[in-house]
Amino acid sequence: MDFGFTQDQELLKSSVASFVDREVIPAAARIDEEGRFPGELFRKAGELGYFGIRYPETYGGSGGDNVMFALMCEELARGCMSLAASVAMQCLMGTSFVHRFGTEKQRQQLLVPAIRGEKIGVIAMTEPDAGSDLGAITTSACRDHDGYVLNGRKTWVTNASLADFFTVAAKTDPEAGFRGIDMFLVEKERPGVSIAKDIAKMGVRGLGTGELILEDCRIPADNLFGQEGTGFRNLQGILEEIRIMMGSLSLGLGQAALDGAVRYAQERVQFNRPIAKFQAISHKLADMATQLEAARLLVYRAAWLLDQDERDMKLASMAKLFASEMANQVADGASRIFASYGFAMEYDAQRYFRDARFLLLGGGTSEVLRGIIAYQMGL
Amino acid sequence: MDFDFTPEQELFRQSVREFADRYVRPRIKEMEEKGDVPQDLMQQMAEQGFYGIRYAEEWGGQGGDNVMFAILNEELARCYMSVAARCMMQCLMGTEFINLYGTEEQKRNFLVPAIRGEKYGTLAITEPAGGTDLGAMQTLAVRDGDEYVINGQKSWITGAHVVDFLTIAAKTDPEAGFRGVDMFLVDKHIPGVRVGDKIEKLIAFASGCYELFFDDVRIPADRLFGGEEGKGFALLRAILNDIRVHTAALGLGIARAAYEESVEYAKQRVAYGRPIIKWQAIQHKLARMRIDIDAAKLMIYHAAWRMDQGLPVNVEAATAKWFITEAVLRIVDEATRIFGAYGASMDMNPQRYLRDARWLLYGAGTQTMILNIIGIEIGKE
Numbered sequence: 097m098d099f100g101f102t103q104d105q106e107l108l109k110s111s112v113a114s115f116v117d118r119e120v121i122p123a124a125a126r127i128d129e130e131g132r133f134p135g136e137l138f139r140k141a142g143e144l145g146y147f148g149i150r151y152p153e154t155y156g157g158s159g160g161d162n163v164m165f166a167l168m169c170e171e172l173a174r175g176c177m178s179l180a181a182s183v184a185m186q187c188l189m190g191t192s193f194v195h196r197f198g199t200e201k202q203r204q205q206l207l208v209p210a211i212r213g214e215k216i217g218v219i220a221m222t223e224p225d226a227g228s229d230l231g232a233i234t235t236s237a238c239r240d241h242d243g244y245v246l247n248g249r250k251t252w253v254t255n256a257s258l259a260d261f262f263t264v265a266a267k268t269d270p271e272a273g274f275r276g277i278d279m280f281l282v283e284k285e286r287p288g289v290s291i292a293k294d295i296a297k298m299g300v301r302g303l304g305t306g307e308l309i310l311e312d313c314r315i316p317a318d319n320l321f322g323q324e325g326t327g328f329r330n331l332q333g334i335l336e337e338i339r340i341m342m343g344s345l346s347l348g349l350g351q352a353a354l355d356g357a358v359r360y361a362q363e364r365v366q367f368n369r370p371i372a373k374f375q376a377i378s379h380k381l382a383d384m385a386t387q388l389e390a391a392r393l394l395v396y397r398a399a400w401l402l403d404q405d406e407r408d409m410k411l412a413s414m415a416k417l418f419a420s421e422m423a424n425q426v427a428d429g430a431s432r433i434f435a436s437y438g439f440a441m442e443y444d445a446q447r448y449f450r451d452a453r454f455l456l457l458g459g460g461t462s463e464v465l466r467g468i469i470a471y472q473m474g475l
Numbered sequence: 476m477d478f479d480f481t482p483e484q485e486l487f488r489q490s491v492r493e494f495a496d497r498y499v500r501p502r503i504k505e506m507e508e509k510g511d512v513p514q515d516l517m518q519q520m521a522e523q524g525f526y527g528i529r530y531a532e533e534w535g536g537q538g539g540d541n542v543m544f545a546i547l548n549e550e551l552a553r554c555y556m557s558v559a560a561r562c563m564m565q566c567l568m569g570t571e572f573i574n575l576y577g578t579e580e581q582k583r584n585f586l587v588p589a590i591r592g593e594k595y596g597t598l599a600i601t602e603p604a605g606g607t608d609l610g611a612m613q614t615l616a617v618r619d620g621d622e623y624v625i626n627g628q629k630s631w632i633t634g635a636h637v638v639d640f641l642t643i644a645a646k647t648d649p650e651a652g653f654r655g656v657d658m659f660l661v662d663k664h665i666p667g668v669r670v671g672d673k674i675e676k677l678i679a680f681a682s683g684c685y686e687l688f689f690d691d692v693r694i695p696a697d698r699l700f701g702g703e704e705g706k707g708f709a710l711l712r713a714i715l716n717d718i719r720v721h722t723a724a725l726g727l728g729i730a731r732a733a734y735e736e737s738v739e740y741a742k743q744r745v746a747y748g749r750p751i752i753k754w755q756a757i758q759h760k761l762a763r764m765r766i767d768i769d770a771a772k773l774m775i776y777h778a779a780w781r782m783d784q785g786l787p788v789n790v791e792a793a794t795a796k797w798f799i800t801e802a803v804l805r806i807v808d809e810a811t812r813i814f815g816a817y818g819a820s821m822d823m824n825p826q827r828y829l830r831d832a833r834w835l836l837y838g839a840g841t842q843t844m845i846l847n848i849i850g851i852e853i854g855k856e
Contacts, residue, residue: 227815229746252816296821298830366608376843428804435606436631436837441675449677453829457816463756 101163108149108164112171115144120175127178127302128447133258134179134302138186141172141179142213147186151195155203156211162337162399166344170395173348177451178302180348181458184341185254186210190217192334193263193279197321202281206261215260220250220282220308227252228464230265230328231274235310237266237320244268244320246280246288246313256306257291260284264310265331268324278327281319288313299450335459336398336407339416342459343395346419349455350388350426353448357381357430360437360445377433384426391419410472417465420455427452478773480542487539488546494523495554503555506681507827510673512561514637520558521592526565530574534582535590541717541779545724549775552728556831557681559725560838564633565589567721569596571714572642572658576700581660585640594639599629599687600711606837607844609644609708610652614689616645616659616699623659623699625667625692635670635685639663643689644711647704657707658700667692678834715839716792720778722839723792726799726832727771733803733810733828734764741813751813760809767802774798790852797845800835807832 101109120137127134141147150165151157165187172180194207194217209215226232235248246266253262262282269276282289292307322330358381361372371377398415401408427448431438434445456462480488498519506512520526529544530536537543544566551559573586573596588594605611614627625645635641641661648655661668671686701710738761741752751757774795781788811818811825818825836842 222816225745227746232746297819298821298826299819365604366606366611374843376846424808431833432836432842435841436601438836439677439833441677446677449833453811453819456812457819461812461815463754463812466756 101167104160105163105167108160109167109171111144112146112168113174115140116171116175120172120179124176124179125444125447127176129301129441131296131301133182133255133304134176137176137179138182139213141183142211146172146183147191147213148211150187151191151207151211155195155207162340162402163396165337166340166395166399169341169344170348170351173345174352175348176302177345177349177454178300180345181300181303181454182255184345185218186213186216188334188337188341189219190254190259190263192337193219193321193330194261194281196333197279197330198281199318202318206281206283210260216255216258217261217263218254218256218259219263219265220253220256221265222252223249224251228461230277233265233267233277234270235264235266236270237268237278237280239268240314243314243316244280246282246310246315248310250308250310252295253306253308255304256308257294257304262289262308263321264308265327266310268327274328275325277331278324279321279330280315281321282308282310282313282315286313286315298453299447300454301450303454336402336409336412338459339412339465340395340398340402342455343391343398343412343415343419346416346423346452346455347388347392347395349448349452350384350391350419350423353423353427353430353445353452354381354384354388356444356448357384357433361433371433380429380433384429387422388426391415391422395419410469413460413465413468413472416459417462417469420452421462423455424452480546484542484546487543488550490523491525491547491550492553494519495551495558499551499554499558503827506555506557510680511636511683512558512681516558517561517565517595517637518592520562520565521590525562526570526592527590528566530570530586530590534574534586540783541720542776542783545721545775545779548721548724549728549731552725553732554728555681556725556729556827556834557679557683559728560679560682560834561634563721563725564597565595567717568598568714569634569638569642571717572598572700572710573660575713576658576702576710577660578697581698585660595634595637596640596642597632597634597638599632599635599641599643601631602628603630607841609656609711610654612644612646612653612656614643614645615649616647616657618647618696618704619693621696622693623696625659625661625689625694627689628671629687629689631674631684632687634683635663635687636673636683641668641687642700644707645689647707651705653708654705656711657704658710659694660698660700661689661692661694665692665694678830678832716778716782716788719792719796719839719845720775720782720788722835723771723775723778723796723799725838726796726803726835727768727775729828729832730764730768730771730799730803730806733807733825733832734761734768736824737761737764737810737813744815757813760813764806764809767806771795771799771802790849793840793845793848793852796835796839797842797849800842800845803832803835 148157149160237244267276288311290309295305394415398411431445438445527536528539616623646655647657667690669688674684778791778795807828814825
């Protein structure tokens with residue numbers, strides 16, 4: 097057993113951490129308050145090479161491993177969840193299909209600029225009546241001599257209004273449930289593509305969330321990722337990574353909330369001593385730190401296993417389930433320690449509390465994950 | 476034993492609910508956006524007689540009991556926490572010191588118009604450095620002939636921007652810790668009283684919390700509640716149980732709203748071929764919500780009933796408040812999960828319940844403080 101990081105991993109973690117301490121943390125409250133996409137920091141992340149962390153050097157990436165991707169997500173989320181989630185989308189879900197199934201031309205035109213931060217790619221799966229139950233989507237892709245015609249409405253699309261290209265889940269066989277799903281490349285310039293207004297939400301306010309509307313949107317046959325009928329399988333190919341990524345984001349938020357609570361407990365004096373000197377507070381902080389460490393081990397182990405080319409859906413699901421619940425509990429604990437200041441907009445505790453809810457949704461809700469874990473256990 | 480509400484209480488619950496649905500609910504969006512409760516709505520509640528519910532008819536009140544008042548709080552909070560909080564301030568914390576300890580003249584000048592909605596009051600205790608720890612308070616009241624001169628700063632003062640009078644805590648003896656605290660009635664429209672910045676917060680957007688500054692504020696000596704110095708802490712303690720029970724009732728209102736809407740949504744939302752209420756994981760969430768609500772309801776109304784019987788409620792008020800706080804936090808958490816991504820949408824109610832429920836974490840004492848109190852009471856048994 098070896099629980100240490102490699103030198104590359106250490107180096108990456110400390111360089112992202114210093115970017116976060118220097119530039120992200122000071123901007124996080126304002127990003128949230130203004131509810132604005134942190135474009136400048138996002139571009140900087142591109143310049144720093146973050147978007148290519150998991151892609152080969154051929155396309156401008158740095159060929160990093162899953163542990164490095166996890167560490168990067170964790171550190172970014174320690175500073176600003178809206179930025180971290182946008183970066184993670186760009187690194188993984190927004191670009192992975194182009195990388196794995198795109199033509200060489202698509203890779204050059206979309207993946208390479210995306211890695212440089214010149215283009216933005218996002219995934220569009222959820223529909224108003226189909227969230228966790230992906231098989232219930234109704235967006236259709238009909239074969240039309242040399243291509244497909246797409247019709248449907250996607251909602252809760254991350255950064256929809258900023259994206260240059262979308263990876264869209266649509267049904268080539270409406271009768272076949274989730275096995276009838278395929279994934280398509282839809283560039284924003286295509287006729288029939290329109291974007292509806294952003295959804296106002298409680299948390300991750302710097303992360304755009306909009307609707308993608310497809311009306312008789314015609315795309316060439318090349319824009320089908322993989323063979324017809326393989327969409328769900330191809331999506332599953334990155335589900336472990338998505339779950340580990342969500343777990344990593346959870347670690348960052350948990351760490352930020354814990355750090356803030358520890359600092360406050362040491363500074364805030366009531367009954368003539370810092371409240372950290374009361375057992376009710378110090379034991380709560382001890383529990384929060386313990387939960388965080390346990391989550392960290394699960395997430396890192398799941399990432400490390402992937403690097404050993406062992407796909408373990410159960411462990412990845414456990415990591416996401418445990419870490420996202422941990423982040424919510426730690427954010428709750430932190431805001432209690434801040435008492436009324438836990439709700440004051442001028443402190444960060446309330447932002448952690450709001451942003452933590454986002455972690456419960458992406459990559460599978462806790463209920464869905466429990467179902468998957470149970471299934472993997474043979475139940 | 477009789478666990479039923481009286482027909483009068485049921486009727487009252489119905490009438491509050493109708494009022495809330497008709498006059499409060501359509502304006503929630505507007506209030507959330509503006510971050511305030513409009514005065515004309517405050518006035519409508521006066522016309523309903525809400526502010527006098529627990530006061531004697533002699534002063535224009537209804538002479539209702541604590542069970543009735545808890546019903547009012549629960550039903551208003553079931554609709555909208557910010558309005559419920561402002562109403563409760565006017566019914567209880569903002570006016571009770573005058574009712575209990577005020578002179579005849581003070582009752583005529585402040586309590587009677589407050590019940591009519593012609594004047595509004597609030598309670599100002601918390602300071603930046605003194606929240607749970609009352610003894611750390613720094614606002615001073617210094618006797619000067621027939622007057623007191625008040626200097627200091629308060630924070631988290633509900634409705635400070637619209638009220639006409641304040642019940643404030645200030646130290647007459649700065650060396651004496653919490654025993655040096657006294658309570659005073661202060662007219663807000665006199666020189667030296669200044670309302671500071673609004674405190675932007677996550678919860679109860681429209682309740683309106685402000686900073687308040689006192690700069691050489693002079694008040695007549697008879698504005699000291701309790702007739703003599705050094706009694707403030709005892710006077711305050713006398714209404715803490717009321718505040719706890721009724722804050723708990725607010726929590727119950729939010730809990731019920733979140734539960735009822737979750738049930739509706741779970742019946743409509745289809746996933747994997749059936750309404751999600753048919754899935755055990757969702758069913759059990761709803762079942763746990765129901766258990767929490769039923770238990771909390773018994774605890775809260777039991778405590779209210781004991782108060783009405785004149786029985787001691789130090790333990791009951793604290794346990795009810797602690798329990799509903801944890802219960803409502805569980806319930807709103809599960810409600811937003813049942814709503815999935817829509818649980819985070821600002822166009823839907825669950826996110827509001829998730830935020831507003833956190834009011835319970837500090838209103839009427841933090842959970843840590845409540846456990847201290849229960850622990851102390853257990854030690855005395």
